[in-house]
Amino acid sequence: MKSEDCKSLDPTAPGKRESGDDRRIAVAKAARAIIVEKGLEGLRTRDIAARVGINIATLHYHVPTKExxxxxxxxxxxxEFRAQALRNSREGKTGLEQLHLEFDDFRETAREMPELIIILTELVERARRDAAVAAIVLPLHRFWRGQFADIFRLGIADGSFRPDLDPEAAAMIATGALSDSWRRPDTSPSLVEQALAELERAFIRRP
Structure with missing residues (x-):
């Protein structure tokens, strides 16, 4: 490996050596930026290597395949989603309170991290016709849906949600609605708020 390949990506600390984790983070960041700019079809290893400041051989050491x-x-x-969730503890909260936190995280992502929405949309669309990408991306979506199902189970147990609510079906409805609003760049914030309120009304237990 050339000495310049070991330099930190931080221009303020040119003598610092970066770890393998730092390099992988830089590669992921560069790849994400390219997906936002050019789509998944425009993702090229040479472009990633150029942005990170490494050669192709070094890049392939960290990510040997497109998969x-x-x-x-x-x-x-x-x-990033895990870090976002940890900023607001779910411990001791009711199912309805946890649902509100999930909605708040959704709003924050749409407002402050719109690039994640673009990337996820690209990956999900590619997964429809690429089994290798589907094997990577779909478990991420299943995990998200599973989190909602757990919230609904908790809410049924604590009385927040209707006792006849099907947690898995409710999770599919919730994540489907949120995903659809993500895929529509022309969706107004007011319409999103109306949709979130309607979802809540569909799930909560009536007095």
Whole structure:
């Protein structure tokens, strides 16, 4: 490996050596930026290497295949969503309170991290016709849906939600509605708020 390949990506610390994790984070960041700009079809390893400041051989050491690159991007998104959820503890909260937190996270993502929506949409669309990408991306979506199902189960148990609610079906409805609003760049914030309110009304237990 050339000495310049070991330099930090931080221009303020040119002598610092970066770890393998730092390099993978930089690769994921560059790949995500290219997906936003050019779509998944425009993702090229030479462009990623150029943005990170490494050669192709070094890039392939960290991500030897296109599938490994997509997996790295998916994992970076999962890590951001995990960090977002940890900022607002769910511990001790009712099912309805946790649902409100999920809606708040959705609003924050749409407002502050719209690039994640673009990337996820690209990956999901590619997964429809690429089994290798589907094997990487669909578990991420299933995990998200499973989180909602757990919230609905909790809400049924604590009385927040209707006792006859089907947690899995409700989770599919909720994530489907949120995903659809993500895929529509022309959806107004007021319409999104109306949709979130309607979802809540469909699930909560009436007095």
């Amino acid at each position: 490994a690159l997509v997996a790295l991007v998916a994992e970076s998104i999962r890590a």
